[in-house]
Amino acid sequence: MQKRQLGATGPVVSAIGLGCMGMSNAYGPADRAESIATIHAAIDGGVTLLDTGDFYGQGHNELLVREAIQGRRDEVQLSVKFGGMRDADGSFVGIDTRPVAVANFLAYSLQRLGTDHVDIYRPARLDPSVPIEDTVGAIAEQIEKGRVRHIGLSEVGPETIRRAHAVHPIADLQIEYGLFSRGIEEEILQTTRELGISITAYGVLSRGLISATPPTRYAPGDFRGHTPRFQGDNLAHNIGLVEKLNEIAAGKGVTVAQLAIAWVAARGEDLVPLVGTTKRARLTEAIGAVDVTFTEQELQEIEAVVPVGAVAGTRYATAQMALLDSER
Template sequence: MQRRRLGRNGPDVSAIGLGCMGMSWAYGPADETESIATIHAAMAAGIDLLDTGDFYGIGHNEELIGRAIRGRRDEVFIAVKFGALRDPSGGLIGFDARPASVRNFLSYTLRRLGTDHVDLYQPARVDPAVPIEDTVGTIADLIRAGYVRHLGLSEAGAGTIRRAHAVHPVAQLQIEYSLMTRGIEAAILPTCRELGIGVTAYGVLSRGLLSGRLAAGTTLGADDFRTRAPRFQGENLARNLELVEALRRIAVEKGATPAQLAIAWVLSRGEDIVPLVGARRRDRLEEALGALDLVLDADDLVRIEAAVPAGAVAGTRYDAHGMRMLDSEGRPGG
């Protein structure tokens, strides 16, 4: 397994991380036995970065990981997002990054994971009601107390990143980044590189659009959040699938799948970027790992970006409510 560093002076992790959200939430039912087998397969392949959130399945995801790593805690680097609030039906009802809440969330996380520390802790979103300095200062206290090893941020804008980093060094920013989502290239990625902050990229397959397995007319389950995502609706989906077909033609020439080409593209963006793959099954994990063997030269990159040009995707990455939650997008309408 290739290795990359999260930040200029941050931790060394596998070049690809395993995003575990789908094992508990967002894409419909998942098989727990297969999920644990997938985590074990990832570890066997050399993946040590496991990414989760305390609100994924309302704690289920952390409990799942806790079972999977029991007796093997020292083999993995666990990154946890916190702060999303849910109602009894499972709906998202806001975010809370107040200092007391940060400490409370971590207490439950440690119990569910069965560990005495998490390797990286980060607010899932920037809470507009709480100064980022207060949230980060609390995590810094938890780092000094030994409950957390490294500080992270998620979906933060350039200004917020600077303010947070001034309080305590930020090891990494987690943010959506793919051929279809390239907004970070304007200001956020340059800011991270200036400050020596690594990036873990989620949504590298744009929620499955770039997998090459979706077709026009695909019916998603009622509990699949993509049913509400603009990129998967009507004419937007048709347009986006045209982009995928253009990518597929290049992938076939390279002896790869569209998913592998999309992951390899993210890997090519810099040694400071670690893509998270959301595999829920071992066969999908194996496919994703194949991206590590793809070598993309300058001509390949030109052709890939011509097939899926920056800004060509139709539809925003979340619905209007979700977009208002994103500090990284300037909180339009919020």
């Protein structure tokens, strides 16, 4: 497995990371045993970066990760998002990144994960009522106490990135980026590169849309059923784009998912794709993307098929888009 360093001072991680959110029913029911087996297979395959959040399944995901890494904690780096608040039915009810909340959320995460430290700790979203300096400063205090190793950010824009980095070095910005989500190229990527901050990119497959068989029906609880890119004419248009990418992938002898993952990795050594999967077969496919390379002509061909702005529909519903500092 190839390695990449997160930021100028961050950890060295595998060139691809495993996103664990889907293992807690974000896309409908997930098989617990297969999810744990997938994490085991990831570690066996050299994947060291595991991404989770304390609000994924209201703590379910952290408990599942704990079970999966038991006896193998020193083989992985845990990236944990905090601050998202849900009620008992799973509805998102807000964000809280006050310093006192940082200490509280971290204490619960350490307990659920069965560890004495988190490798990368990051607020899931910008809390509009709390200066980012206060949040980052609170995480820095946890670094001094040995409970956190590095600080990350998630879905924030250039100004917030600069303010956060001025308080404490930021290892990476976790944000959606891929062939279907190119927004960071306008200004955010320039900012992170100027400051020596890496990108851990989620949504590289646009939540399963970039696949040999894009989903058209959704199980209860699958949030894609309410996402614009998966609705009506938008979905039909986007599947058309995937079909064109499929043709390019077939000509190269790879799957369309491998093509999309490798495209992100090819954008720079400061990018690490996060692939969310709950099945070992998909994981094996994703790991295979690490060895895929492109000629300049191939990159031009791919981007001609899916130019910036070609995708129909926003990446989240309107209410969720309004919460993203990265979209302001």
